[in-house]
Amino acid sequence: MLGRNACWFIRIFVAVVICSGYSHPVSVTESLTVGLVQEAEEATAVDLGALLDAGDDAVVTLLAARSPVFADMFRSVTLEASSSQLVLSDTEGPVLRQVLAYLYTLQVPELPSMAPKLLVAADVYGLSVLKAHCEQQVVAQLSVETAAAAGVIAIRHSANRLKQAAVAFIKAHLLHVMATQGWAEAVVNDPQTVVELVRLIAETPTDTSTPSAGESRTGPSSQPHSGHSDDGRRPPTAVPPTTPQPDDVVISLLWNLSGKEKGKMLVAAAEEGSVSKVRTLLAAGADVEAMDENHQNALHWAAGLGHVEVVRLLLEEGADVNARDRWRNTPLHQAAWNDDATVVRLLAASFADCNARDDTGNTPLHDAARRGQADAATALLEAGADREVRNYDGDTPLDLAERNNHEWLIDILGSS
CATH class of the missing domain: 1.25.40.20 (Ankyrin repeat-containing domain)
Known part of the structure; x- marks a missing residue:
């Protein structure tokens, strides 16, 4: 939460003028490397990092000038004049702190463990350079445990470089990645994105060798067939393959998990109150009577938290209505x-x-x-x-x- 007072909009205006005097527009395209972007921005940056801890007024001084998203937020608050506070509820405190530090100093934090969340925040606030740096950090630490989450983030936040790296990594280590907790959580928490990730993995050629000099990835040898033969005659129309429905894909992926893992996820889904997750896990073979460490099953959790539709579904699927936990409840x-x-x-x-x-x-x-x-x-x-x-x-x-x-x-x- 960032404090506001009557003079904050004056500070923003002054900040925009100051930044305009010290910098010029920098064109950033996908062809530029992260290093070139950093070099260009450092040459034009005004480092006002000392203002970051100077108080509530100073915290907002540069935000509008360096983030179009923040600029829109401040403009909206100014027009409405209904509140003296701007609430940022979609970003965790430590992550927001790093975003603010970057906005003041234009120095990218080297925090590998925070890089995925910082990438998301950079995308949310329109900070393309910070986002590119975070992509680089996430790519550098891809592993069987992190690849699934990285792929989901890449797809959801249009991080193309990370998406390509994650898809290639998962394809090369598919069985190991699918056996991890990270993959299981991704399948349950964001099934539609995982379906898209699986599609990308299936479409990625196994042979990913770099083309030799003189070859181009956009040349005829690497392009999809145009639909015409060399003599100009259209080949016979192929029958498109049957594409599994997303739910079917997710269920088939969940079948690879152990019974213990599926049971744990079922209890968590019931606690969350997600009918769709509970239904998917049950369809994938999760034991409706699976219990947590206190012998509480999915029905215990759903009943205790008032998730009526989950309770109804579990009962329809044969859950024991008189199941006992460790306290005989x-x-x-x-x-x-x-x-x-x-x-x-x-x-x-x-x-x-x-x-x-x-x-x-x-x-x-x-x-x-x-x-x-x-x-x-x-x-x-x-x-x-x-x-x-x-x-x-x-x-x-x-x-x-x-x-x-x-x-x-x-x-x-x-x-x-």
């Missing part, structure tokens, strides 16, 4: 604890045990009473929960409601 305990009456009713309709006891003897109704969850308690009573059952300390749900001064629940539980 069922998914119904989780839903009652968090006062999700919709999930309570859905679980109860699937024959969840409304009087199941955890390792302290508490039923879901005990949990609702203790937490003051009136909606969940009402839904449990409607489903046939026993209000007279006692836990291992001898307390009924009404006792817990009274002890915690939940007046509304006392009325509900006390009525016959």
Whole structure:
């Protein structure tokens, strides 16, 4: 978050004038190397890095002059005049700090571990030179663990140099890359981009040797066939191959993962509440009863967090409605604890045990009473929960409601 006050727009205007006096436009094309870009920019840069820590006013002094995206943001805030603050919620603090440092000094940070995120930020804020440098850093550290994520970033942010390098690397180490956690996460978190990545890998020629002197990559020998034979006659029309649907491609990729890995990802997808991810993982053979280290399965997580549609899908796929975690809690305990009456009713309709006891003897109704969850308690009573059952300390749900001064629940539980 960058502070604003009444004079910030004056500073921006002055900064634009100052920068215009010290620099001239530099044409940057794909044919220029990163080194040439750096050399050109350093020759025209005004290093005002000392201003970076000088206070909120100084932080914005050069942003509009050096980033067209920031310029548009400031212009919008000026026109609306509805806030004295500009919120940048799409970039992590440490990454934004490096972006600001670059804008003030035009010195590219050498932070390999941050390079992928910094590349994304550079693209978001229209910093083409910083983006090119980050591409170089990410390419330099490609490995079987990082290649999938690098390929996804390259496609999503039009980083062509990185895209070519990542595709070539993955193709050369395909089985090793596909066995990594990075590949699995990419497939689940961004399946459409992975489908595009797979297409690029399939289309990349296996023979990637550099052409000899005098040859050109744009010459006839490397171009796709024009559709005409040498004598000018059109060859017979070929039948296009059947292209698998994206979901089919993603599912086939997920089949290569271990059962443990798919189960772990299924639990994470349920926790996230992503119906599409859960459905894809189940189609790829993930065990619907896979558990985390606390023996909580996907249904536990979805029920506890109120992801109704994920709960519905898991139940349709045969999830055990009365599964127990390490504390003997069922998914119904989780839903009652968090006062999700919709999930309570859905679980109860699937024959969840409304009087199941955890390792302290508490039923879901005990949990609702203790937490003051009136909606969940009402839904449990409607489903046939026993209000007279006692836990291992001898307390009924009404006792817990009274002890915690939940007046509304006392009325509900006390009525016959």
